[in-house]
Amino acid sequence: PYEMSDIQIEGAYDVTRIERIGAHSHIRGLGLNSEFEPKVVDEGMVGQLRARKACGIILKMIENGQIAGRGVLIAGQPGSGKTALAMGLAQSLGSDVPFVSVGGSEVFSLEMSKSEAITQALRRAIGVRIKEETEIIEGEVVELQVERPAQGAAGLNKTGKLTIKTTDMETVYDLGQKMIDALTKENVKAGDVIQIDKASGKITKLGRSQTRRHDYAVMPPGITFVNCPEGELQQRREVVHTVTLHEIDVINSRAQGFLALFTGDTGEIKAEVREQINNKIAQWKEEGKAQVVPGVLFIDEVHMLDIECFSFLNRAMESDMAPIIMMASNRGHATIRGTNQKSPHGIPMDLLDRLLIIPTEPYSGDDLKKIIRIRLNEEGVEVEPVVEEILSKICQTTSLRHTIHLISAADLVAKRRKATKVAAVDIQEAYRLFKDKNESASYLSDNSDEFLFNDAQPDVEMAI
Numbered sequence: 001p002y003e004m005s006d007i008q009i010e011g012a013y014d015v016t017r018i019e020r021i022g023a024h025s026h027i028r029g030l031g032l033n034s035e036f037e038p039k040v041v042d043e044g045m046v047g048q049l050r051a052r053k054a055c056g057i058i059l060k061m062i063e064n065g066q067i068a069g070r071g072v073l074i075a076g077q078p079g080s081g082k083t084a085l086a087m088g089l090a091q092s093l094g095s096d097v098p099f100v101s102v103g104g105s106e107v108f109s110l111e112m113s114k115s116e117a118i119t120q121a122l123r124r125a126i127g128v129r130i131k132e133e134t135e136i137i138e139g140e141v142v143e144l145q146v147e148r149p150a151q152g153a154a155g156l157n158k159t160g161k162l163t164i165k166t167t168d169m170e171t172v173y174d175l176g177q178k179m180i181d182a183l184t185k186e187n188v189k190a191g192d193v194i195q196i197d198k199a200s201g202k203i204t205k206l207g208r209s210q211t212r213r214h215d216y217a218v219m220p221p222g223i224t225f226v227n228c229p230e231g232e233l234q235q236r237r238e239v240v241h242t243v244t245l246h247e248i249d250v251i252n253s254r255a256q257g258f259l260a261l262f263t264g265d266t267g268e269i270k271a272e273v274r275e276q277i278n279n280k281i282a283q284w285k286e287e288g289k290a291q292v293v294p295g296v297l298f299i300d301e302v303h304m305l306d307i308e309c310f311s312f313l314n315r316a317m318e319s320d321m322a323p324i325i326m327m328a329s330n331r332g333h334a335t336i337r338g339t340n341q342k343s344p345h346g347i348p349m350d351l352l353d354r355l356l357i358i359p360t361e362p363y364s365g366d367d368l369k370k371i372i373r374i375r376l377n378e379e380g381v382e383v384e385p386v387v388e389e390i391l392s393k394i395c396q397t398t399s400l401r402h403t404i405h406l407i408s409a410a411d412l413v414a415k416r417r418k419a420t421k422v423a424a425v426d427i428q429e430a431y432r433l434f435k436d437k438n439e440s441a442s443y444l445s446d447n448s449d450e451f452l453f454n455d456a457q458p459d460v461e462m463a464i
Contacts, residue, residue, distance in 0.1 A: 076360030098295030104304030
Protein backbone atom coordinates (compact mmCIF):
# COMPACT_ATOMS: atom_id res chain seq x y z
CA PRO A 1 0.00 0.00 0.00
CA TYR A 2 1.18 3.52 -0.70
CA GLU A 3 -0.12 7.05 -0.31
CA MET A 4 -0.81 8.90 -3.53
CA SER A 5 -1.69 12.13 -1.72
CA ASP A 6 1.86 13.29 -2.39
CA ILE A 7 3.74 11.53 -5.18
CA GLN A 8 7.19 10.37 -4.23
CA ILE A 9 10.05 11.91 -6.22
CA GLU A 10 13.50 10.59 -5.43
CA GLY A 11 16.50 12.91 -5.52
CA ALA A 12 19.13 12.88 -8.22
CA TYR A 13 21.89 10.27 -8.07
CA ASP A 14 25.37 10.64 -9.52
CA VAL A 15 26.05 7.89 -12.04
CA THR A 16 29.44 7.34 -13.63
CA ARG A 17 28.99 7.02 -17.39
CA ILE A 18 31.28 4.85 -19.48
CA GLU A 19 31.57 6.15 -23.03
CA ARG A 20 32.08 3.41 -25.59
CA ILE A 21 32.91 3.71 -29.26
CA GLY A 22 29.71 2.58 -30.93
CA ALA A 23 28.31 2.65 -34.44
CA HIS A 24 27.00 6.19 -33.95
CA SER A 25 29.28 7.56 -31.22
CA HIS A 26 30.73 10.07 -33.71
CA ILE A 27 27.35 11.80 -34.09
CA ARG A 28 27.29 15.14 -32.22
CA GLY A 29 24.18 16.71 -33.76
CA LEU A 30 22.40 17.31 -37.07
CA GLY A 31 25.08 19.63 -38.46
CA LEU A 32 22.74 22.56 -39.19
CA ASN A 33 23.33 26.31 -39.04
CA SER A 34 20.97 28.79 -37.38
CA GLU A 35 18.75 28.85 -40.50
CA PHE A 36 18.41 25.03 -40.57
CA GLU A 37 20.66 24.76 -43.62
CA PRO A 38 22.80 21.60 -43.38
CA LYS A 39 26.55 21.70 -43.86
CA VAL A 40 27.99 18.95 -46.07
CA VAL A 41 30.08 17.59 -43.17
CA ASP A 42 29.46 18.76 -39.61
CA GLU A 43 28.94 17.26 -36.13
CA GLY A 44 29.67 13.78 -37.50
CA MET A 45 26.89 13.98 -40.10
CA VAL A 46 27.68 13.51 -43.79
CA GLY A 47 25.38 14.03 -46.79
CA GLN A 48 21.59 13.44 -46.50
CA LEU A 49 21.11 17.21 -46.79
CA ARG A 50 17.36 17.13 -47.44
CA ALA A 51 16.68 14.61 -44.66
CA ARG A 52 18.81 16.57 -42.16
CA LYS A 53 17.01 19.81 -42.99
CA ALA A 54 13.68 18.04 -42.45
CA CYS A 55 14.90 16.75 -39.06
CA GLY A 56 15.98 20.30 -38.19
CA ILE A 57 12.42 21.52 -38.77
CA ILE A 58 11.13 18.64 -36.59
CA LEU A 59 13.67 19.70 -33.93
CA LYS A 60 12.32 23.28 -33.92
CA MET A 61 8.73 22.03 -33.72
CA ILE A 62 9.67 19.86 -30.73
CA GLU A 63 11.37 22.79 -28.98
CA ASN A 64 8.28 24.96 -29.59
CA GLY A 65 5.91 22.21 -28.44
CA GLN A 66 4.12 22.19 -31.80
CA ILE A 67 4.34 18.49 -32.68
CA ALA A 68 3.00 16.67 -29.63
CA GLY A 69 0.85 13.72 -30.59
CA ARG A 70 2.35 13.40 -34.03
CA GLY A 71 4.75 10.92 -35.56
CA VAL A 72 7.71 10.92 -37.93
CA LEU A 73 8.85 8.07 -40.17
CA ILE A 74 12.41 7.92 -41.51
CA ALA A 75 12.29 5.56 -44.48
CA GLY A 76 15.18 4.41 -46.65
CA GLN A 77 17.45 1.62 -47.76
CA PRO A 78 19.65 -0.28 -45.27
CA GLY A 79 22.79 1.67 -44.43
CA SER A 80 21.41 5.05 -45.54
CA GLY A 81 21.75 6.76 -42.16
CA LYS A 82 18.27 6.47 -40.64
CA THR A 83 19.46 5.70 -37.11
CA ALA A 84 22.22 8.32 -37.47
CA LEU A 85 19.55 10.97 -38.15
CA ALA A 86 17.66 9.94 -35.02
CA MET A 87 20.86 10.03 -32.93
CA GLY A 88 21.70 13.47 -34.37
CA LEU A 89 18.26 14.72 -33.35
CA ALA A 90 18.76 13.28 -29.85
CA GLN A 91 22.11 15.07 -29.48
CA SER A 92 20.60 18.36 -30.71
CA LEU A 93 17.72 18.14 -28.22
CA GLY A 94 20.15 18.03 -25.29
CA SER A 95 20.06 16.09 -22.03
CA ASP A 96 16.96 17.85 -20.63
CA VAL A 97 14.62 16.40 -23.28
CA PRO A 98 14.06 12.63 -22.90
CA PHE A 99 15.05 10.52 -25.91
CA VAL A 100 14.18 6.82 -25.72
CA SER A 101 15.31 4.36 -28.38
CA VAL A 102 13.76 0.88 -28.70
CA GLY A 103 13.75 -1.83 -31.34
CA GLY A 104 10.51 -3.01 -32.87
CA SER A 105 11.02 -6.54 -31.53
CA GLU A 106 11.66 -5.40 -27.93
CA VAL A 107 7.94 -5.10 -27.17
CA PHE A 108 7.47 -8.86 -27.56
CA SER A 109 8.35 -10.08 -24.08
CA LEU A 110 7.16 -12.85 -21.77
CA GLU A 111 7.35 -10.52 -18.75
CA MET A 112 4.62 -8.08 -19.80
CA SER A 113 2.01 -7.49 -22.47
CA LYS A 114 2.78 -5.64 -25.69
CA SER A 115 0.58 -2.69 -24.71
CA GLU A 116 2.37 -2.41 -21.33
CA ALA A 117 5.81 -2.47 -23.00
CA ILE A 118 4.77 0.31 -25.39
CA THR A 119 3.16 2.32 -22.57
CA GLN A 120 6.34 2.14 -20.49
CA ALA A 121 8.42 3.25 -23.47
CA LEU A 122 6.03 6.16 -24.12
CA ARG A 123 6.15 7.31 -20.49
CA ARG A 124 9.96 7.02 -20.38
CA ALA A 125 9.93 9.56 -23.23
CA ILE A 126 7.93 12.16 -21.24
CA GLY A 127 9.90 14.29 -18.81
CA VAL A 128 8.56 16.25 -15.84
CA ARG A 129 10.45 19.25 -14.49
CA ILE A 130 9.47 19.60 -10.84
CA LYS A 131 10.26 22.85 -9.03
CA GLU A 132 10.80 23.02 -5.29
CA GLU A 133 12.39 25.41 -2.86
CA THR A 134 15.27 24.18 -0.75
CA GLU A 135 17.57 25.70 1.88
CA ILE A 136 21.27 25.79 1.04
CA ILE A 137 24.44 26.97 2.72
CA GLU A 138 26.90 28.56 0.29
CA GLY A 139 30.25 30.11 1.13
CA GLU A 140 34.03 29.87 1.15
CA VAL A 141 35.67 27.35 3.48
CA VAL A 142 37.94 29.17 5.93
CA GLU A 143 38.94 26.16 8.04
CA LEU A 144 38.00 22.50 8.39
CA GLN A 145 38.91 20.78 11.67
CA VAL A 146 38.38 17.07 12.23
CA GLU A 147 38.81 15.53 15.68
CA ARG A 148 39.51 11.83 15.50
CA PRO A 149 38.69 9.55 18.48
CA ALA A 150 41.65 8.27 20.43
CA GLN A 151 42.95 4.81 19.61
CA GLY A 152 41.04 2.16 21.51
CA ALA A 153 37.95 4.36 21.93
CA ALA A 154 35.64 2.02 20.12
CA GLY A 155 32.21 3.18 19.05
CA LEU A 156 33.10 6.89 19.00
CA ASN A 157 32.49 8.79 15.77
CA LYS A 158 34.62 11.56 14.33
CA THR A 159 33.53 15.12 15.07
CA GLY A 160 34.70 18.43 13.74
CA LYS A 161 34.07 22.08 12.95
CA LEU A 162 33.59 23.85 9.62
CA THR A 163 34.28 27.56 9.40
CA ILE A 164 32.62 29.07 6.33
CA LYS A 165 32.15 32.67 5.21
CA THR A 166 30.67 35.04 2.67
CA THR A 167 31.79 38.61 2.01
CA ASP A 168 29.34 39.74 4.72
CA MET A 169 29.52 37.13 7.49
CA GLU A 170 31.39 34.13 8.91
CA THR A 171 29.96 31.16 10.86
CA VAL A 172 31.27 27.98 12.53
CA TYR A 173 29.23 24.76 12.13
CA ASP A 174 29.62 21.60 14.21
CA LEU A 175 30.09 18.50 12.05
CA GLY A 176 29.04 14.90 12.61
CA GLN A 177 30.40 11.70 11.09
CA LYS A 178 28.11 11.84 8.02
CA MET A 179 29.07 15.41 7.03
CA ILE A 180 32.76 14.76 7.64
CA ASP A 181 32.62 11.73 5.32
CA ALA A 182 30.83 13.81 2.65
CA LEU A 183 33.40 16.62 2.87
CA THR A 184 36.25 14.11 2.72
CA LYS A 185 34.74 12.41 -0.33
CA GLU A 186 34.58 15.75 -2.18
CA ASN A 187 38.14 16.57 -1.02
CA VAL A 188 37.01 19.90 0.43
CA LYS A 189 39.77 22.07 1.87
CA ALA A 190 40.30 25.68 2.94
CA GLY A 191 39.79 28.06 0.03
CA ASP A 192 37.08 25.99 -1.68
CA VAL A 193 33.70 27.56 -2.39
CA ILE A 194 31.04 24.96 -1.58
CA GLN A 195 27.28 24.57 -1.53
CA ILE A 196 25.49 22.36 1.02
CA ASP A 197 21.88 21.22 0.59
CA LYS A 198 20.47 21.24 4.12
CA ALA A 199 17.70 18.75 3.34
CA SER A 200 19.83 16.02 1.74
CA GLY A 201 23.31 16.94 3.01
CA LYS A 202 24.65 16.87 -0.54
CA ILE A 203 27.85 18.87 -0.97
CA THR A 204 28.75 20.53 -4.27
CA LYS A 205 32.18 22.05 -4.82
CA LEU A 206 31.73 25.18 -6.95
CA GLY A 207 35.45 25.96 -7.34
CA ARG A 208 38.40 27.66 -5.66
CA SER A 209 38.13 31.17 -4.26
CA GLN A 210 39.67 33.97 -6.36
CA THR A 211 41.68 34.97 -3.27
CA ARG A 212 43.60 31.66 -3.53
CA ARG A 213 44.78 32.23 -7.11
CA HIS A 214 48.24 33.29 -5.87
CA ASP A 215 48.71 29.84 -4.24
CA TYR A 216 49.63 28.35 -7.62
CA ALA A 217 52.89 29.11 -9.41
CA VAL A 218 51.71 26.96 -12.31
CA MET A 219 47.98 26.75 -12.92
CA PRO A 220 46.88 23.08 -12.68
CA PRO A 221 44.30 21.83 -15.20
CA GLY A 222 40.63 21.52 -14.25
CA ILE A 223 40.56 24.24 -11.56
CA THR A 224 37.80 26.85 -11.68
CA PHE A 225 38.13 30.08 -9.71
CA VAL A 226 34.95 31.73 -8.42
CA ASN A 227 34.21 34.79 -6.33
CA CYS A 228 33.39 34.47 -2.65
CA PRO A 229 29.57 34.50 -2.29
CA GLU A 230 27.84 37.64 -1.00
CA GLY A 231 25.06 38.10 1.53
CA GLU A 232 23.70 35.50 3.94
CA LEU A 233 25.24 32.04 4.29
CA GLN A 234 21.84 30.34 4.38
CA GLN A 235 19.59 31.00 1.40
CA ARG A 236 16.39 29.61 -0.10
CA ARG A 237 16.64 28.67 -3.76
CA GLU A 238 14.39 27.09 -6.35
CA VAL A 239 15.71 23.74 -7.50
CA VAL A 240 14.44 21.90 -10.59
CA HIS A 241 14.45 18.08 -10.70
CA THR A 242 13.87 16.39 -14.05
CA VAL A 243 12.37 12.89 -13.96
CA THR A 244 10.33 10.81 -16.39
CA LEU A 245 6.73 9.71 -15.93
CA HIS A 246 7.87 6.09 -15.97
CA GLU A 247 10.25 6.70 -13.05
CA ILE A 248 7.41 8.25 -11.06
CA ASP A 249 5.20 5.26 -11.98
CA VAL A 250 7.77 2.76 -10.71
CA ILE A 251 8.55 4.65 -7.50
CA ASN A 252 4.86 4.78 -6.60
CA SER A 253 3.88 1.25 -7.62
CA ARG A 254 6.60 -0.84 -5.97
CA ALA A 255 7.29 -1.50 -2.29
CA GLN A 256 11.04 -1.09 -2.93
CA GLY A 257 10.45 2.31 -4.59
CA PHE A 258 13.29 3.71 -6.66
CA LEU A 259 15.39 0.53 -6.18
CA ALA A 260 13.17 -1.11 -8.82
CA LEU A 261 14.67 1.31 -11.35
CA PHE A 262 18.09 -0.24 -10.79
CA THR A 263 17.03 -3.88 -10.54
CA GLY A 264 14.84 -3.62 -13.63
CA ASP A 265 12.02 -5.37 -11.76
CA THR A 266 9.32 -2.94 -12.90
CA GLY A 267 6.69 -5.45 -14.07
CA GLU A 268 3.26 -4.25 -15.16
CA ILE A 269 1.97 -1.05 -13.59
CA LYS A 270 -1.73 -0.66 -12.80
CA ALA A 271 -3.76 1.82 -14.84
CA GLU A 272 -5.14 3.34 -11.61
CA VAL A 273 -1.62 4.26 -10.48
CA ARG A 274 -0.90 6.03 -13.76
CA GLU A 275 -4.24 7.84 -13.67
CA GLN A 276 -3.59 9.17 -10.16
CA ILE A 277 -0.09 10.26 -11.18
CA ASN A 278 -1.44 12.03 -14.28
CA ASN A 279 -3.99 13.87 -12.12
CA LYS A 280 -1.30 14.92 -9.65
CA ILE A 281 1.02 16.13 -12.43
CA ALA A 282 -1.88 18.10 -13.95
CA GLN A 283 -2.50 19.70 -10.54
CA TRP A 284 1.17 20.61 -10.19
CA LYS A 285 1.10 22.16 -13.70
CA GLU A 286 -1.81 24.40 -12.70
CA GLU A 287 0.02 25.43 -9.51
CA GLY A 288 3.20 26.17 -11.46
CA LYS A 289 5.18 23.49 -9.60
CA ALA A 290 5.82 21.25 -12.62
CA GLN A 291 6.32 21.42 -16.36
CA VAL A 292 5.73 18.49 -18.71
CA VAL A 293 8.45 18.04 -21.34
CA PRO A 294 7.34 15.78 -24.22
CA GLY A 295 10.42 13.93 -25.45
CA VAL A 296 11.03 11.56 -28.35
CA LEU A 297 10.35 7.83 -28.59
CA PHE A 298 12.38 6.35 -31.45
CA ILE A 299 11.22 2.93 -32.66
CA ASP A 300 13.80 1.36 -34.96
CA GLU A 301 12.72 -1.46 -37.31
CA VAL A 302 9.11 -0.41 -36.75
CA HIS A 303 7.88 -2.97 -39.31
CA MET A 304 8.58 -5.64 -36.67
CA LEU A 305 5.50 -4.47 -34.71
CA ASP A 306 2.19 -6.23 -35.33
CA ILE A 307 -1.29 -4.89 -36.06
CA GLU A 308 -2.20 -4.75 -32.34
CA CYS A 309 0.84 -2.59 -31.57
CA PHE A 310 0.08 -0.26 -34.48
CA SER A 311 -3.51 0.09 -33.29
CA PHE A 312 -2.30 0.89 -29.77
CA LEU A 313 0.16 3.52 -31.11
CA ASN A 314 -2.66 5.08 -33.14
CA ARG A 315 -4.65 5.64 -29.96
CA ALA A 316 -1.64 6.63 -27.85
CA MET A 317 -0.71 9.43 -30.27
CA GLU A 318 -4.06 11.11 -29.52
CA SER A 319 -3.29 11.36 -25.79
CA ASP A 320 -2.65 14.77 -24.23
CA MET A 321 0.60 13.49 -22.72
CA ALA A 322 2.02 11.75 -25.79
CA PRO A 323 5.68 12.20 -26.78
CA ILE A 324 6.88 12.66 -30.34
CA ILE A 325 7.08 9.21 -31.91
CA MET A 326 9.85 8.68 -34.49
CA MET A 327 10.04 5.47 -36.48
CA ALA A 328 12.52 3.99 -38.92
CA SER A 329 11.99 1.28 -41.52
CA ASN A 330 14.04 -0.14 -44.38
CA ARG A 331 11.14 -2.14 -45.85
CA GLY A 332 9.35 -1.51 -49.13
CA HIS A 333 5.87 -2.98 -49.62
CA ALA A 334 5.74 -5.54 -46.82
CA THR A 335 3.15 -7.62 -45.01
CA ILE A 336 1.77 -6.06 -41.84
CA ARG A 337 2.55 -8.52 -39.06
CA GLY A 338 -0.57 -10.24 -37.76
CA THR A 339 -2.45 -9.79 -41.05
CA ASN A 340 -2.28 -10.93 -44.67
CA GLN A 341 -2.32 -7.36 -45.94
CA LYS A 342 0.63 -5.62 -47.58
CA SER A 343 1.34 -1.93 -47.00
CA PRO A 344 4.20 0.53 -47.65
CA HIS A 345 6.98 -0.03 -45.08
CA GLY A 346 4.85 -2.71 -43.38
CA ILE A 347 2.82 0.01 -41.60
CA PRO A 348 -1.00 0.27 -41.79
CA MET A 349 -2.24 3.08 -44.04
CA ASP A 350 -4.27 4.79 -41.29
CA LEU A 351 -1.10 5.16 -39.20
CA LEU A 352 1.00 6.22 -42.21
CA ASP A 353 -1.51 9.02 -42.78
CA ARG A 354 -0.61 10.45 -39.34
CA LEU A 355 3.15 10.47 -39.99
CA LEU A 356 5.52 13.04 -41.46
CA ILE A 357 7.70 10.89 -43.73
CA ILE A 358 11.39 11.74 -44.23
CA PRO A 359 13.07 9.75 -47.04
CA THR A 360 16.80 8.99 -47.00
CA GLU A 361 18.96 8.44 -50.09
CA PRO A 362 21.93 6.14 -50.72
CA TYR A 363 25.29 7.73 -49.90
CA SER A 364 27.46 8.86 -52.80
CA GLY A 365 31.06 7.68 -53.20
CA ASP A 366 32.40 10.97 -51.82
CA ASP A 367 30.06 10.74 -48.82
CA LEU A 368 31.28 7.22 -48.05
CA LYS A 369 34.92 8.43 -48.09
CA LYS A 370 34.08 11.20 -45.64
CA ILE A 371 32.24 8.81 -43.31
CA ILE A 372 35.20 6.41 -43.36
CA ARG A 373 37.55 9.29 -42.50
CA ILE A 374 35.31 10.30 -39.58
CA ARG A 375 35.18 6.71 -38.28
CA LEU A 376 38.97 6.34 -38.50
CA ASN A 377 39.33 9.50 -36.42
CA GLU A 378 36.64 8.40 -33.94
CA GLU A 379 38.30 5.03 -33.34
CA GLY A 380 41.78 6.58 -33.20
CA VAL A 381 43.10 4.43 -36.04
CA GLU A 382 46.06 5.80 -38.04
CA VAL A 383 46.30 4.53 -41.60
CA GLU A 384 48.55 4.87 -44.60
CA PRO A 385 47.14 7.12 -47.37
CA VAL A 386 46.28 4.22 -49.69
CA VAL A 387 44.09 2.55 -47.02
CA GLU A 388 41.31 5.15 -47.26
CA GLU A 389 40.99 4.47 -50.99
CA ILE A 390 40.90 0.70 -50.42
CA LEU A 391 38.23 1.05 -47.72
CA SER A 392 36.17 3.27 -50.02
CA LYS A 393 36.24 0.62 -52.78
CA ILE A 394 35.29 -2.13 -50.30
CA CYS A 395 32.44 0.07 -49.08
CA GLN A 396 31.03 0.46 -52.60
CA THR A 397 31.19 -3.28 -53.34
CA THR A 398 29.95 -4.53 -49.93
CA SER A 399 28.31 -2.19 -47.41
CA LEU A 400 29.17 0.71 -45.13
CA ARG A 401 28.57 -1.35 -41.99
CA HIS A 402 30.90 -4.15 -43.13
CA THR A 403 33.63 -1.63 -43.96
CA ILE A 404 33.37 0.03 -40.53
CA HIS A 405 33.70 -3.41 -38.90
CA LEU A 406 36.88 -4.04 -40.90
CA ILE A 407 38.53 -0.87 -39.50
CA SER A 408 38.78 -2.25 -35.95
CA ALA A 409 39.78 -5.71 -37.19
CA ALA A 410 42.54 -4.30 -39.42
CA ASP A 411 43.82 -2.13 -36.56
CA LEU A 412 44.26 -5.24 -34.37
CA VAL A 413 46.02 -7.04 -37.23
CA ALA A 414 48.43 -4.09 -37.59
CA LYS A 415 49.14 -4.01 -33.85
CA ARG A 416 49.89 -7.72 -33.90
CA ARG A 417 52.73 -7.10 -36.37
CA LYS A 418 53.79 -4.09 -34.20
CA ALA A 419 53.00 -1.51 -36.88
CA THR A 420 52.08 2.08 -35.96
CA LYS A 421 49.75 2.52 -38.94
CA VAL A 422 47.27 0.27 -40.69
CA ALA A 423 48.60 -0.73 -44.12
CA ALA A 424 46.99 -2.29 -47.19
CA VAL A 425 48.13 -5.78 -46.09
CA ASP A 426 46.19 -5.39 -42.82
CA ILE A 427 42.98 -4.48 -44.66
CA GLN A 428 43.49 -7.42 -47.03
CA GLU A 429 43.96 -9.81 -44.10
CA ALA A 430 40.83 -8.54 -42.33
CA TYR A 431 38.86 -8.73 -45.60
CA ARG A 432 40.04 -12.33 -46.10
CA LEU A 433 39.04 -13.38 -42.60
CA PHE A 434 35.58 -11.77 -42.43
CA LYS A 435 32.93 -12.26 -45.11
CA ASP A 436 30.26 -9.76 -46.02
CA LYS A 437 26.62 -10.73 -46.52
CA ASN A 438 26.93 -11.24 -50.29
CA GLU A 439 29.95 -13.56 -49.98
CA SER A 440 28.23 -15.48 -47.20
CA ALA A 441 25.08 -15.92 -49.32
CA SER A 442 27.20 -17.04 -52.30
CA TYR A 443 29.05 -19.56 -50.14
CA LEU A 444 25.77 -20.98 -48.85
CA SER A 445 24.43 -21.24 -52.38
CA ASP A 446 27.54 -23.08 -53.64
CA ASN A 447 27.64 -25.46 -50.66
CA SER A 448 23.95 -25.79 -49.83
CA ASP A 449 24.02 -29.60 -49.80
CA GLU A 450 26.50 -29.59 -46.90
CA PHE A 451 24.16 -27.70 -44.55
CA LEU A 452 21.24 -29.02 -42.51
CA PHE A 453 17.66 -27.88 -43.12
CA ASN A 454 18.50 -26.03 -46.32
CA ASP A 455 15.32 -24.44 -47.75
CA ALA A 456 16.89 -22.10 -50.29
CA GLN A 457 15.47 -22.33 -53.81
CA PRO A 458 17.94 -22.49 -56.72
CA ASP A 459 18.37 -19.38 -58.87
CA VAL A 460 16.29 -17.28 -56.47
CA GLU A 461 17.94 -14.09 -55.26
CA MET A 462 18.17 -13.93 -51.50
CA ALA A 463 16.21 -11.08 -49.90
CA ILE A 464 18.34 -9.06 -47.49
